[in-house]
Amino acid sequence: MMDSILDTEQMYAADRAAIARGISAYSLIDRAGVAAAEQIHVRWPTGKILVLCGPGNNGGDGYRLASQLHCWGRAVRVMEYAPQRARSAEAQAHREQCLVALEPLDETAFEAADIVVDALLGMGLQRPLSAALQTVLQSLQASSASICAIDVPTGIDGNGRCWAEAPLQAALTITFFRKKLAHVLAPSRFLCGEIKVVDIGLCEEDVTPPSYLYENQPALWQSAIPWPQPLQHKYQRGAALVYGGSEMTGAARLSALACARAGAGATTIACASDVWAIYAQSMQSVMVKRWHSLSQAAALSHSSTYQAVLIGPGLAPEPSTQELVMRSLLQTQVSSWVVDAGALTAFASQPESLFEGIHTSAAQVILTPHEGEFARLFPDLALHSNQKNKVERARQAAARSGAIVLLKGSDTVVASPDGRAAVQTQSSPYLASAGSGDVLAGMMTGLLAQGMSPWLAANMAVWMHSQAGLILGAGLIAEDLVQSIPTIWQQIGRMN
Numbered sequence: 176m177m178d179s180i181l182d183t184e185q186m187y188a189a190d191r192a193a194i195a196r197g198i199s200a201y202s203l204i205d206r207a208g209v210a211a212a213e214q215i216h217v218r219w220p221t222g223k224i225l226v227l228c229g230p231g232n233n234g235g236d237g238y239r240l241a242s243q244l245h246c247w248g249r250a251v252r253v254m255e256y257a258p259q260r261a262r263s264a265e266a267q268a269h270r271e272q273c274l275v276a277l278e279p280l281d282e283t284a285f286e287a288a289d290i291v292v293d294a295l296l297g298m299g300l301q302r303p304l305s306a307a308l309q310t311v312l313q314s315l316q317a318s319s320a321s322i323c324a325i326d327v328p329t330g331i332d333g334n335g336r337c338w339a340e341a342p343l344q345a346a347l348t349i350t351f352f353r354k355k356l357a358h359v360l361a362p363s364r365f366l367c368g369e370i371k372v373v374d375i376g377l378c379e380e381d382v383t384p385p386s387y388l389y390e391n392q393p394a395l396w397q398s399a400i401p402w403p404q405p406l407q408h409k410y411q412r413g414a415a416l417v418y419g420g421s422e423m424t425g426a427a428r429l430s431a432l433a434c435a436r437a438g439a440g441a442t443t444i445a446c447a448s449d450v451w452a453i454y455a456q457s458m459q460s461v462m463v464k465r466w467h468s469l470s471q472a473a474a475l476s477h478s479s480t481y482q483a484v485l486i487g488p489g490l491a492p493e494p495s496t497q498e499l500v501m502r503s504l505l506q507t508q509v510s511s512w513v514v515d516a517g518a519l520t521a522f523a524s525q526p527e528s529l530f531e532g533i534h535t536s537a538a539q540v541i542l543t544p545h546e547g548e549f550a551r552l553f554p555d556l557a558l559h560s561n562q563k564n565k566v567e568r569a570r571q572a573a574a575r576s577g578a579i580v581l582l583k584g585s586d587t588v589v590a591s592p593d594g595r596a597a598v599q600t601q602s603s604p605y606l607a608s609a610g611s612g613d614v615l616a617g618m619m620t621g622l623l624a625q626g627m628s629p630w631l632a633a634n635m636a637v638w639m640h641s642q643a644g645l646i647l648g649a650g651l652i653a654e655d656l657v658q659s660i661p662t663i664w665q666q667i668g669r670m671n
């Protein structure tokens with residue numbers, strides 16, 4: 176079973192469940208402190224350590240780890256922020272038992288330390304930082320010390336929400352039991368530096384109800400990979416249809432090639448007859464079908480010739496596209512659909528009709544918006560008009576639309592209407608380039624054509640796309656992503 180990712184509430188609930196089955200709150204801090212000390216000692220075997228302890232249990236972890244490092248002979252100082260604040264009995268007990276002298280916080284000491292441990296605030300952060308605390312963070316950041324955050328870098332909460340003008344940037348973040356949203360979503364993930372998850376005696380059964388949020392890793396979809404069988408012919412591997420636009424013809428061509436390289440046995444582009452020659456001249460392994468009317472175009476997906484359809488790349492966001500989507504989707508016999516790009520924006524003025532179409536259709540649909548397209552379809556869930564985190568926004572969009580929603584970005588989230596969600600945590604900024612999304616949609620369509628479920632195909636395609644970005648790096652263009660798909664397949668093959 177894969178480790179799930181928790182939000183702050185789920186982590187507090189898991190702590191309570193562990194306490195209820197007999198692990199004391201004191202012992203949780205004990206375990207957290209010792210485990211964190213081990214990580215720090217391994218990562219920085221030498222050097223002077225300064226531990227900054229805040230008023231809550233995050234500070235409690237700080238006192239405990241300082242004692243442990245002291246026992247191992249490390250040079251440790253402990254400085255307290257807001258020592259007069261009331262603290263939990265367990266944090267107070269660890270404070271009283273701290274083997275290192277407690278000093279008031281003194282910013283001038285930062286420069287003398289090689290490693291500063293930030294145990295100021297953790298999951299309990301729930302209001303904007305005071306100006307005084309922000310100044311402390313600024314001096315710390317300006318110092319040459321390496322910063323190790325306990326649980327989360329001070330300034331962001333466990334769900335990744337930022338409460339500081341400039342939250343701390345850590346080199347290492349040590350967290351407990353499971354990663355929290357802050358460790359996987361952007362931009363907070365980038366403030367954590369390297370992330371180490373340590374065991375403090377909690378188990379998955381302590382998470383009730385279970386969390387259905389995961390990191391997108393091969394373990395999520397590996398067992399469902401549609402490896403071709405020796406006796407299969409090309410149509411048994413899966414046939415895919417890609418609707419091509421009349422102006423931006425490159426998009427559907429990229430998608431179709433990615434679809435074929437993702438393993439569809441036969442890929443067809445369908446386009447209006449006046450642009451047929453453009454497609455036909457440039458495609459070789461991909462077939463090109465022409466249509467003369469919208470109803471002819473829609474009818475292509477009314478038979479069971481294809482197992483997957485991609486509609487949107489290169490299509491104009493206009494009423495005719497909306498009509499094509501509705502006409503084809505409502506009577507489709509193709510089981511899996513990807514609706515992307517122009518086919519999403521075409522519904523900007525009436526997204527409910529798209530959702531109604533999806534609910535009515537026999538097909539399972541994946542919507543693949545970036546934040547801009549998402550805002551057009553789900554204005555109330557858009558990034559700047561909704562306080563909720565990206566996972567929650569995508570989950571609500573999936574529930575509303577009845578589709579798998581793949582919300583793109585440096586932390587692409589795939590959310591299913593049934594509540595499952597996954598976050599892609601490894602990605603490359605070079606993927607933000609023209610045509611990259613067309614390749615992603617094509618790869619997904621290719622996997623769907625081979626019979627993968629939409630949930631798994633969406634995640635696997637996102638992972639493959641990210642890997643391609645990481646391997647290619649600077650200088651990549653969308654065409655390179657298509658070319659690199661065989662390399663990614665080889666990489667996946669070696670994992671089996």
Ligand SMILES: NC(=O)C1=CN([C@@H]2O[C@H](COP(=O)(O)OP(=O)(O)OC[C@H]3O[C@@H](n4cnc5c(N)ncnc54)[C@H](O)[C@@H]3O)[C@@H](O)[C@H]2O)[C@@H](O)CC1
Nearest residue numbers: 190203204207231232233296297298299300301302303326
């Ligand atoms: N049983 C548990 O709850 C465990 C907690 N652990 C640690 O405890 C942390 C959570 O502990 P807490 O819930 O006590 O939370 P924190 O230690 O993060 O902070 C809570 C304290 O900070 C204050 N505070 C909140 N926002 C503030 C702000 N903007 N400026 C100044 N003070 C602010 C609160 O009033 C409260 O006193 C975790 O992040 C983790 O490090 C670990 O020891 C594992 C077990």
Ligand SMILES: [K+]
Nearest residue numbers: 293296325327
């Ligand atoms: K912290």
